[in-house]
Structure formats: structure tokens, C-alpha cells
Amino acid sequence: MTHPAFANTRFFPFWLDSPAAPAVEPELRGERRAGVVVIGGGFTGLWAAIQAKEADPRQEVVLIEAGKVAHGASGRPCGIISTSIMHGLANAARVFPKDIDQLEELGRLNLDGFQRDLERFGIDADVEWNGELTAAIEPGHVDVLREDYELHLEHGHDMLLLDAGEARAQIDSPLFHGALWGRQRSGTIHPAKLAWGLKAAALKVGVKLYENSPLERIVEEGQDLVLHTPVGVVRTARAFFATGCAKVGIGDINRRVMNVQDHIMATEPLTAEQLARVGWQNRQGFYDTRTQLNYGRLTKDNRIIFGGSVTYHYGEHTDPDENRRPETYAGLVDAFFKTFPQLHDVKFSHAWGGPIDYCSRGSVFVTRYFGGKAVFVAGYTGFGVAASRFGATMGLNTLFGRKDAPEQKLDIARKGTAWIPPGILRWLGAKITFIAFDGADAEGGWKRAWIKSVKALGFPM
Numbered sequence: 001m002t003h004p005a006f007a008n009t010r011f012f013p014f015w016l017d018s019p020a021a022p023a024v025e026p027e028l029r030g031e032r033r034a035g036v037v038v039i040g041g042g043f044t045g046l047w048a049a050i051q052a053k054e055a056d057p058r059q060e061v062v063l064i065e066a067g068k069v070a071h072g073a074s075g076r077p078c079g080i081i082s083t084s085i086m087h088g089l090a091n092a093a094r095v096f097p098k099d100i101d102q103l104e105e106l107g108r109l110n111l112d113g114f115q116r117d118l119e120r121f122g123i124d125a126d127v128e129w130n131g132e133l134t135a136a137i138e139p140g141h142v143d144v145l146r147e148d149y150e151l152h153l154e155h156g157h158d159m160l161l162l163d164a165g166e167a168r169a170q171i172d173s174p175l176f177h178g179a180l181w182g183r184q185r186s187g188t189i190h191p192a193k194l195a196w197g198l199k200a201a202a203l204k205v206g207v208k209l210y211e212n213s214p215l216e217r218i219v220e221e222g223q224d225l226v227l228h229t230p231v232g233v234v235r236t237a238r239a240f241f242a243t244g245c246a247k248v249g250i251g252d253i254n255r256r257v258m259n260v261q262d263h264i265m266a267t268e269p270l271t272a273e274q275l276a277r278v279g280w281q282n283r284q285g286f287y288d289t290r291t292q293l294n295y296g297r298l299t300k301d302n303r304i305i306f307g308g309s310v311t312y313h314y315g316e317h318t319d320p321d322e323n324r325r326p327e328t329y330a331g332l333v334d335a336f337f338k339t340f341p342q343l344h345d346v347k348f349s350h351a352w353g354g355p356i357d358y359c360s361r362g363s364v365f366v367t368r369y370f371g372g373k374a375v376f377v378a379g380y381t382g383f384g385v386a387a388s389r390f391g392a393t394m395g396l397n398t399l400f401g402r403k404d405a406p407e408q409k410l411d412i413a414r415k416g417t418a419w420i421p422p423g424i425l426r427w428l429g430a431k432i433t434f435i436a437f438d439g440a441d442a443e444g445g446w447k448r449a450w451i452k453s454v455k456a457l458g459f460p461m
């Protein structure tokens with residue numbers, strides 16, 4: 001039976017459901033030539049197109065997007081902005097321990113540049129710099145938070161470690177046993193407004209942007225790459241793939257990234273009285289420490305966005321109907337009301353799913369194809385709202401052979417990410433892992449042991 005809170009839910013991203021959505025650009029028709037072609041109009045592709053055009057205003061920069069700008073992952077996130085370009089400090093310490101200081105510095109510079117870009121392009125995307133809070137949902141998880149706290153202090157972060165009372169004074173949930181509140185350079189944003197602002201900025205600096213223009217085929221002809229869309233062709237010396245975990249005809253890409261679908265919901269705007277039941281005066285985005293993590297934030301009009309429920313489909317043939325079925329969100333609704341039982345009278349206005357470009361290093365990577373004439377940039381593993389700006393820079397520096405750029409001297413740019421076993425092995429691994437997610441914390445047993453072994457194999461959870 002459908003949950004009563006889902007009676008009038010629209011199965012579409014709340015962020016994209018807005019009259020402020022810009023007009024759709026025309027599709028690519030006929031033949032043209034470009035200095036750089038960017039494939040994919042999410043955050044990575046938009047930042048890459050802007051940066052390429054600004055680096056050399058004389059060069060023609062073309063961006064082709066299969067559907068509409070931001071209708072991939074970029075119009076669907078929770079919208080928590082984080083400093084890290086490595087999916088968090090602990091992941092940086094796990095993957096590139098010797099480069100951690102430089103990666104931290106690159107993350108800081110990226111966030112400063114992100115803020116500057118919003119200002120200079122006049123993008124109003126409801127940004128709130130309120131930090132991010134990680135809440136321990138079991139007493140035992142407080143020790144994990146303490147370790148994370150010490151690691152952050154070592155690296156100069158402004159952090160507060162909160163006990164249960166202090167955590168609940170921030171966001172009142174009976175599940176919270178403590179929390180870590182990072183107060184610097186992180187916050188929340190309206191992701192669609194960001195993407196639409198970047199689209200306007202790209203057009204303003206002179207990027208030629210074509211929507212409803214999926215790349216169907218790419219071939220090498222002499223020095224050129226020739227990209228075919230249904231009714232257009234574009235020749236170029238350099239191509240930048242910003243296509244997330246979509247299939248674009250390069251098998252190696254899909255061996256490195258895996259398309260995991262995550263699900264998320266928006267409530268109706270809370271009344272002042274409902275909001276008072278949760279507190280949340282500092283309006284931070286939050287994650288919890290559950291293995292199948294839940295996360296949330298407030299919007300400008302005081303809705304709660306609440307997410308964290310993953311599915312995987314064999315061969316990554318995702319099922320669009322899945323996101324339109326109330327049953328898909330049953331576990332998430334349950335998690336919401338366990339987190340905020342005092343909001344028993346709240347209803348959900350929107351629910352949607354979106355792709356997570358999961359990779360084994362848990363952070364953005366760049367790989368080169370066609371002898372270096374093309375690069376592919378993705379792998380944010382659910383953390384790309386701000387890191388995508390850095391991913392664009394790293395991808396362009398690799399594409400243009402700018403060896404002196406700071407990240408090019410580090411393993412983040414020099415090393416790719418490992419292959420994830422394909423086909424049935426991938427499917428089976430994902431299925432067992434997602435079954436183990438439900439219960440690994442509460443029940444332990446084989447579920448916890450499985451999650452531990454998957455982590456030991458180098459897959460981030």
C-alpha cells in the first residue's frame with residue numbers, strides 16, 4: 001500500500017520542476033568544426049566548456065548534450081557543497097595519503113574559485129554556507145567520528161565534535177548520538193539554479209551549446225575526431241567526455257565507472273511550527289553514519305530534501321519506471337520517519353532517482369583516449385557538485401598537455417581508477433552489497449562481514 005505521505009507526490013526532481021528553467025537550445029544540425037567539443041551538459045561539461053572558452057576565446061568550443069542541460073545527475077542531487085575534491089578527507093587519506101596536503105589545498109582553491117565564479121557570473125543559486133554535519137546513528141559510531149575529527153584538525157579544518165545533546169540541539173533526531181560539524185567552506189545550493197546559471201554563463205562567453213544532440217558515434221579521421229549526432233557532425237582536434245556513467249561507446253569507460261541509481265525525496269514546505277520541532281536553526285546539510293547512508297538538507301522554502309536508497313540493474317540498463325513507483329521509496333520513507341518521527345504529518349511533494357558514477361577510488365579521475373585527443377572525466381561517486389569544477393580543470397589540463405598544472409604532478413591526475421568486474425560479477429556484487437546495506441549496522445553478522453570485505457578490496461562504501 002502506498003504510504004499516505006506519498007498521496008500527491010510528483011515523481012520528478014524538485015529542482016527541475018520550476019518555471020525558471022531556461023529555454024532549450026537547438027539541436028546540432030549540419031557540419032561544423034571546433035577547437036574542443038565537450039560531450040555532456042551536467043556540471044562537469046558546463047564548467048569545462050566555460051573554462052576552455054575563457055582560456056582561449058578565439059577557439060570554437062561546442063557542447064553537445066543528449067537531452068536537456070542538468071537532466072542527468074546534476075539536476076538531481078541533494079545539493080550539499082563540500083570542500084573536498086576527494087570525496088572527503090578520510091577517502092583522500094585512503095587513496096592518496098602522500099598527496100593529502102596538496103589535495104586539501106586544491107580543494108580549498110577550487111571552492112574559492114567556485115564562489116568567485118558564482119559572483120562574477122551573477123549566479124544566484126540559493127547558496128547557504130552553513131557547513132556540513134555528520135551524525136552518528138549508533139553509540140559505537142561516535143568513535144569513528146572522533147577519528148575523523150582528529151584527522152580534520154590535523155589538516156586545519158574548523159570542526160566541532162558534538163555529543164548527543166549538542167547534536168540534537170542542531171538537528172533534532174532521536175537517532176543522533178553525536179555529530180561532527182564542519183563549518184568551513186561547505187553548505188548547500190540549489191543545483192538546477194547552479195546548472196542553469198552555468199548554462200547562461202557558457203552562452204555568454206561564446207560556447208556553442210546544442211541540446212537534444214546525443215553523441216551516437218565518434219571516429220578518428222586523420223588528426224581529427226569526428227563526432228556524429230542524429231542530424232549533425234562536428235570535427236575537432238580535442239574531445240572532452242563529461243558523460244558521467246552513460247554508455248558512450250568506449251568500453252573502457254564503463255569498466256571504470258558503475259551506474260548506481262540513488263533515490264531522494266522533497267517534503268512539502270514545513271510550516272514554522274513543523275520546523276521548530278526539528279530545530280535546525282543553522283540549516284546545515286547532514287549525512288548519517290549508516291552503511292547505507294542517509295543525507296538531507298533544507299531548501300530556501302524550508303522543504304527537507306532526504307535521500308539515500310540505492311539500486312543497481314544488470315548491465316546498467318536502468319528502468320525509468322522504477323523512479324515513478326512509490327514502492328521504490330518505501331525504505332527511504334521509513335528512514336525519514338525514523339530520523340524525524342516528530343514530523344509524522346509531513347507529506348512528500350517530489351521523489352526522484354539519479355545516477356551515481358561510482359568508481360573504486362571514490363573520487364574524480366581522468367582517462368585519455370584516442371592517443372590523448374579525448375579525455376573522460378567522472379567518478380565523483382555522489383560528491384560532484386563542487387568537485388566537478390576541479391574535474392573540468394584537471395580534464396582540460398590533461399587534454400591540453402599542461403604538465404605544469406599543480407594536479408598534473410600528483411597521482412590524482414596521473415593515475416586512473418581500477419576496473420570494476422563487469423557483467424554478472426558486477427551485478428551479483430552490487431546485489432549482495434545492497435542486501436547487506438539493510439541491516440549491516442543493526443544486525444551485524446554476515447552483512448557486516450561482507451561490507452568489511454568489500455571495503456578491504458578497495459571499494460568505498
Ligand SMILES: Cc1cc2nc3c(=O)[nH]c(=O)nc-3n(C[C@H](O)[C@H](O)[C@H](O)COP(=O)(O)OP(=O)(O)OC[C@H]3O[C@@H](n4cnc5c(N)ncnc54)[C@H](O)[C@@H]3O)c2cc1C
Pocket residue numbers: 039040041042043044045064065066067068069070071072073074075076077078079080081082213214215216242243244245246247248262263264307353354355356377378380381382383384385386387388
Ligand atoms: C540522488 C543524488 C544525490 C546527490 N547528492 C549530492 C550532494 O549532495 N553533493 C554532491 O556534491 N554531489 C551529489 N550528487 C552527485 C552529483 O550530482 C554529481 O557528482 C554531479 O552532478 C556529476 O556531474 P556530471 O556533469 O559529471 O554528470 P551529469 O550531471 O550526469 O552529466 C552528464 C551529462 O551527459 C549527458 N550525456 C550522456 N550521454 C551522452 C551522449 N551520448 N551525448 C551527449 N550527452 C550525453 C547526460 O544527458 C548528462 O546531462 C548526488 C547525485 C545523486 C544522483
